[in-house]
Amino acid sequence: MISEAFIPAVTSLGAVALTLGVIIHFVSQKFHVEEDPMVTIINGILPGVNCGACGYPSCNQFAEVLVETKDSSMSCPVGGADLATKLGDTLGIAMAEPKPQIAVLLCQGSNGVARQTAEYLGIQDCWAATQAYVGPKVCKYSCVGLGSCIAYCDFGAMKLENGLVVIDKDLCTGCEACISACPTGVLTMQPKKTERYFIACNSHDKGAAAKKACDAACIACQKCVKVCPEEAIKIDNFLAVIDQEKCNACGKCIEVCPTKVNCIRLEHDLKAVKQKQAS
């Protein structure tokens, strides 16, 4: 009979399963981890891209720490103000207003504007190029223009155009992932404003050398420093820097800038402009 062959197999395996089940039951009771259901809820609200902009390696960790400490100063730069209110409502605390920021390229040395050195034919990557020599452009502070940062952007906000990286202001969430991916340090973070004036140059070369290398270079002529009514502009090591806190976007600096291609740039945050018009 076939059933006779079954009986020892079923009984022995059944006994093993039963014993293991009992062991697992006791172990799970003994080592039970109390998980706050709030963490799961918060985790659901967060963007879930694990970009690391908040300073924690993942969204889940951010949620855990937030639920545990209820620290109202913690913020998710990607989610912005909307997310902050949502988080505050869920947790019943008043979250601090997050300061949205945006990645900015401090260079306008596109093809034709910046002087070129020897042609680069090696691996098409900024780090590889700067290992071989100063890079395709004479200015060593410039955007190398091979787009190493693009691969680091989780939000598809960067693209290469005419030898420069272009950042989509609406897609950029300010997660800072691109900053460490740049070998020349030409990418920086700036606060998101309706109208933002900044010096789009990173060259610390002296005026003459900077001008020789690029038409859009800040030559540290001091004209914008003198004309600024808010005293927001300072020259730091042959490069003008606009203090974003002090600048009220009057635009006087742009008028006096003598460089061939203006090194001072005005950028609008289109979303903010629209909001302003609507209200």
Add this chain to the structure above:
Amino acid sequence: MKTFTIGGIHPPENKLTEDKAIEVMPVPAELCISLNQHLGKPAKPLVKMGAEVKKGQLIGAADGFISANVHASTSGKVKAVKPAPHPGGQYAMSIFITPDGNDEWLEGCNTAPIDWKALSKEEIISRIKDAGIVGMGGAGFPTNVKLSPPPGKNIDHIILNGAECEPFLTADHRLMLESSEEVIAGLEIISSLFDGKAKASIGIESNKPDAIDALRKLGQAKGIDVVPLKTKYPQGAEKQLINAVTGRTIEPGELPFDKGCLVQNIGTAVAIYEAVCKNKPLIERVVTVSGMEITERKNILARVGTTFNDIVSYCGNMTAQANQVISGGPMMGKAVFSFDAPVTKTTSGLLFINNKGLEKSKERTCIRCGKCVDVCPQGLGPWLLANVAQLRDFDEIQLLGLANCTECGSCTFVCPSKRELVHWIKYAKALVNNRQKRKTA
């Protein structure tokens, strides 16, 4: 015949200038003396615009333990102190000198040779340090630091590196023939620093039989052993040379003195002799100007600070086909990005070539042929290192022995898929460094 055990390649030797005697190149109209001619921190400039300097005068002072002095290579006026292109591919602070034409030595420099045996060890080391001598093979490590190993390390074998395994280069070869006595004297000075107890050898590749004969004749009486080595690249790399001459292996993470060895370049030995006996600082070196695309191929004795522009016009200009200029040898040298870059203490050659394969993205996928693994003298897997570098997994790549790669270029040379293996490895090293810098910052 002896050689190193793992890997190695046989590139075409192309020693086109081995019969050309060293020509003294006249002082050019302007010198650009870089303050960064060595490994470590750049020297601090000591002169300002408008200052008068004499030949051999100290114009850049060593800044820290691993750094080296820089001297004026002719007499004249300082025109400017500003950044200038550097053959290493970067900009470096440089001192521009307009020569006055007198080429006048600073008093006390370049004296009649004295007997070095009268000097104490400390005096010899301090003379080498003051003269700003660095390893002239390419790396530019300050020689005085290398000659003072930490206490407890017993040096029992001193090797002079006459391998000159890079194709085209013949600077050391000519120096061994034309300054044989100085080479031997330099080696004797080095051995005297270790009480003469260490065995002294000179490793020379077999493609230079005349140099082997010349040095053997002089060295025999002084107990110096000239070791002929089978011609194979990279025989002149420090670790490979030690392995070839002594049979010892420098394990990853070890330095030559851990195995009782000390290696110095031929040019460095001559510079040591001149510094110790004549009080002459390192202000000139032999440079091989070669390659298919230059009219006159020469070995020249060029002042430190001579720009590549001056060398090109001295050697009768490039041909129209030249599309790449390399400072150093073709295997490890760097492509020159500006002819305003000057000769430094480590510039062994300047090559003008027509690289027919020079085009964008010629890299193809790895076909797993294993040639790079066969030839890697450090026993690494270059294909894997490059793959992991492309994936940007910088934890894994360190476990694969990234730091052990000496960037000799053998793998890139043999790769049938034309992969830029060494360039990927350099890329990974740069990003690993960047990550560590950010971690500590």
